[in-house]
Amino acid sequence: MCDEDTLQDAERFRNRVTRRTFNKMTVAGLAASVVPGIAATNAVTEQDVMVTTPDGQADCYFVHPEFGKHAGVILWPDIFGLRPAFRTMGKRLARAGYSVLVVNPYYRNGKALVLPPDESYLSEEARGMLFPLARTLSIQTINIDARAFVSWLDGQAAVDSSRKMGTLGYCMTGPFTLRTAAVMPERVGATASFHGGGLVTDDENSPHLLLPSTRAHALIAIAENDHKRSPQVMGVLRQAYADAGLPAEIEVYEGAMHGWCPPDTSAYSEEHAERAWQRLLVLFEKALA
Numbered sequence: 139m140c141d142e143d144t145l146q147d148a149e150r151f152r153n154r155v156t157r158r159t160f161n162k163m164t165v166a167g168l169a170a171s172v173v174p175g176i177a178a179t180n181a182v183t184e185q186d187v188m189v190t191t192p193d194g195q196a197d198c199y200f201v202h203p204e205f206g207k208h209a210g211v212i213l214w215p216d217i218f219g220l221r222p223a224f225r226t227m228g229k230r231l232a233r234a235g236y237s238v239l240v241v242n243p244y245y246r247n248g249k250a251l252v253l254p255p256d257e258s259y260l261s262e263e264a265r266g267m268l269f270p271l272a273r274t275l276s277i278q279t280i281n282i283d284a285r286a287f288v289s290w291l292d293g294q295a296a297v298d299s300s301r302k303m304g305t306l307g308y309c310m311t312g313p314f315t316l317r318t319a320a321v322m323p324e325r326v327g328a329t330a331s332f333h334g335g336g337l338v339t340d341d342e343n344s345p346h347l348l349l350p351s352t353r354a355h356a357l358i359a360i361a362e363n364d365h366k367r368s369p370q371v372m373g374v375l376r377q378a379y380a381d382a383g384l385p386a387e388i389e390v391y392e393g394a395m396h397g398w399c400p401p402d403t404s405a406y407s408e409e410h411a412e413r414a415w416q417r418l419l420v421l422f423e424k425a426l427a
Contacts, residue, residue, distance in 0.1 A: 180204065182232045183296070184225075189239070191286035193279070196245040198287075200294070201229050202237035207298035209426040210291035212284070212318060213240045214311035216400060217268050220250035223402040234419055236304070236426075237296045239287055243311065244271050246279070260404065272310055277317065277343055284318035288325050302327025302354075304422050308399055312358075313337050313345040320348040328425035329354045330418050332399045333361040338371045338378075346375055349382040355425040356386040359414045361396040385425075387417060 180203040189196040199220060202208060211231060215224040220242040228240040242250045252271065257264050284305075292299045303325050307315045312334015319326040329352075331337060337358070338346045358375060365372060372388055379386035391398070391414065397405035399414055 180233045180235055182229060184229060184232075187239075189241075189286060189290045191245075192282055193246055196283065196286070197242050197249045199225050199228060199240040200238070201225075201232040201240070202294075202296040203232060203235060207296060208235055208237045209301040209422070210288075210294070210297040210299075210303045211236045211238045211422075212287050212291070212303065212305040213238055214243060214305070214307035214314045215240065216309035216311060216397070216403075217272055218400075219244050219252040219271075221252075221402070223400045227400070230415075236422065237291065237294065239291055241283070241287060243275060243283070243314075247271060247274060258404070275310075280314050280317045281321045284314070284321050288318070288322045292325070302426050304328040304330070304426050306330035306332070306418065307334060308332045309397060310335060316345040316348055316352065319352040319354040323351060323353050326352070326354050328356070328421050330357040330359075330421060332359045332414055333364060333394075333396045334358070335364065335396075338368075338374045346378045349378050349384060352382070352384065355384065355421060356388070357414075357417055357421045358386065358388040359399075359417070360388070360390045361394050361398060362390060362392050363395045365390045387421070 182201050183204050184199070184201040187198050187200045189198050197220070213224065213228050213231070215221070220240055224240050228238040231238045244250070244252055253264055253267065288303060291297050291303065303322075305315045305318045305326055306329070307313070308331075312331030313336045315329035315331055315334075316337065319329050336345065338344060356379065360372060372390060375388050376386070379388070391410045394407050394410035395405045397403045398407040399411045400406065401408075401411070
């Protein structure tokens, strides 16, 4: 996950693409140069929305193809929360033909953005803000929000409620996708975790133990440095999916470090992010048909 070991790795492999640089490029309309393939086939409609949950109003970003009904997708951002990079990723997925809700998991504590655009996760100040926020989230809050987000999407004209939904998460929200599939098994048909932490724990509520209560196909993309620290996780996950009788693509992305997918992180790797993205589209095409 996003821990001190991850920070040390990030210091060694710092990428030239910073959050400030990415935000400027987005404003300038140049995000496609950072996120290849963003110009897909569908024109999209986008808007900031408020989703009512039992705990309040969640500020989210909703983007979908301009015409028609499409499978709904919940995109859980990484520890940095909802920000321009994830809006761009959500828009790209919408242009591929999905109605995407990019959520703010920290809405109980305030609206996105959590950090200023020029703040780095590597700074002590950022960690002092982010770690306490992350600790406010729990199994209970995740389950509450998952139900609310699924219900909200099912009520949108741009969502085809006869099709299964997909959900994807990054870093700390990788496990959120499994929990979403477990609390809404009749609606969630696909889960994807990118450099997700905490998928396998010793706790009786470990996400991997929820698989028998889910029906979702899965893509689990593991960072090389995460795998080296916890090499047993991949085997446990593969066995858990096999025992549950669920299709799953579980792979270590050699050469990719934790956090490689979002284009505004120090660990961003275009090559590995593109590969993960293409595998996500394959998953959704199969499981959300």
